[in-house]
Each structure stands twice: as structure tokens, then as C-alpha cells.
Amino acid sequence: MTRLVFFCGHAGTGKTTLAKKLIGPLMKATASPFCLLDKDTLYGSYSAAAMGMLTGDPNDRDSPLFLEHLREPEYRGLLDTARDNLALGVSALVVGPLSREVRERRLFDRAWLGVDANVALRVVWVHTSEETAHQRIVARGNPNDAYKLAHWDEYRQRRFVPSGDLCEDLLMFDNTAPAAADYEALLARIVGEPLAVSGMPPVPV
Template sequence: MDKDTAYGAFSTHVMELTTQNPNDRDSPYCLENLRDWEYQGLIDIARENLLLGVNVILVGPFSREIQSGRMFDPQALGIPAQTSIQIAWIALQADEAKGCMAKRADPRDDWKLTHWEQYITRRIEPPIHPALHRFDNLAFNETDFEDLIDQLL
């Protein structure tokens, strides 16, 4: 499940109504008023599926949740206690990330690219945790990628 798929159209509409910029997805206003609600909603959808016995993969940085340790704790997330949480942290240097965003040319990245120095201050180094599996996407290696998949499974 991808946060932008689940909430993209809704959040775009809200941002158009509030800031007159439908692509304003990384400004302080959006981060203060929508971000946490989107992530919580995605976790709520995951909980419903987990309670039905359906495995779930969530897509999103979840930076705040990882940094706080909440993402490693089923109880803190409000999901079934027996849930096995595995996190793939895909690392990419800031300059490479900027190049990828520019090449992607998605209007939702406009704020990030225009305010790059402010945006990169939000990039975090995740804590060391047994459930967190790092993968360096800059030096892609098929064997390392297969190892990551094995670790996640």
C-alpha cells in the first residue's frame, strides 16, 4: 500500500483548497496539517488487513515513525501484537535523490526541489534496529538485492 495512492487525490484537493497549490505536498503547512493523518490512515488500513490475516507492505518513508521507534512496535502502531515488522531502508545520497526527482518531473516534487536546502534537513539516518534492513541503491548489486528480499521474508 502506497500513501500517495491511498491519499494522493484527497491531499491534492485539500492543498488546492487551502494553499491554492495542489502539489504543495512538502511545505511546512502540509507537513503540519496532513502528513501525520495520511500516515495514520495508511497504518489503519494495514491494521484492518492484518486483522483479516492479509500480509501488508507499506510504501513511504515513515521517517518520523522510524526515528521515534514507533515503527518497530506493533502496540505503538495499534496493529496486532504478533505482527512481524520488517523495514527496508533504501539509502540514496542527497545529490542522487535530487537528480532522480528532477528526472521524474513530478509536480509533487516541486516544493522539494525549490526548497532543497530546507528539504534535505528532514532526511534522517535511521536508528540501528534488527527489523531495519539497509540497502544502498546507488551501488545496486543484484546479489545484495536478493539478500535484502530474503531478509525481509
């Protein structure tokens, strides 16, 4: 069985760090290969070149122009790459905000994803407080965050924490200050086994 695992959430929540922390334990727990597909790594340079040509600002990832014209192609390419790996028997951890897709429940729609019933789907929503996320964004000093920070009141309107029906099958993970037990519990939920799994590898903190 191959697995398609999404790590979604707003900027500064630690999606990529969490995925990198879990990929090794996931490979051990499932005895199968995984790849890590991070949207910023795959498309960061391309989008920088495109936005630099269009607007003169290669670091823009939040303006209406980017959101209307480049966001969707980036995500489609990300999913295409995940499907190529799944077809080769390699499970995929896909990292990106994907907030719109979570709102619309698209990540549970196998027809929209283009994956069949043999692929195990898991969607992790990584969250933390707005204040913590803002502090992390400032601390990391990524030029791609400049638009967010300069237009924070506008950007924060796009932030949300799934609730109600949106949380059905969604694995919520508070990444503010997780302990080892929190990582192990999330690992067990992704693998789809009870928490007390004999021989489950510890997750490094």
C-alpha cells in the same frame, strides 16, 4: 503468520520501485498474499484537493501547513488500511517516507502500530546519496516535488541516514545501483530466513 513490512526513506530513493520489485518474490517465498499500500497512491488525490483548496497549490507536500495538518492523518489512514488487511490474513507492504517514525522508533512499537505479536514486523530503510536522489527527483518530473526542489536547502535538512541505535533491527538498503544478490539478500532478511534458503525464488532485476 502475516507480515507488516515498511519501505521507508527520503524522496528519490526508490522506495516504491523496490517494494514493487519484491512483492512477487515475497508472495512466492512465503506462500501467502501481500498487498502494496503506497501513501502517495492512497492519499495523493485527496491531499491535492485539500491543499488546492487551502493554499491554491495542489502539489504542495512539504510546506509547514501540510506537514502540520495533513501528514499525520495520511499516515494514520495508511496504518489503518494495513491493519484491515492483516486482520483478513493479507500481509502488507507499506511505502512512505516515515522518517519521523523511524527516528522515534515507532515502527517497532506494536502498541503504537496496533498490531499483535502474531504479525512479523520488518522495517526497510531505503537510501541513496543526496546527489542521486536529487537527480532522480528532477528526472521523474512529479509536480508534488516542486516544493522540495524550490526549497532544497530547507528540505535537505530533513534528510538523514539512520546510524547507531536507530539501526537496531532496521534493514538498511542502498538503492543506488543494487545487484541481483542485493535484492535476494534483502528478500531473505525480510522473510527472516538464512541467505542460503533452498528453492528461494530469484528476484528479477
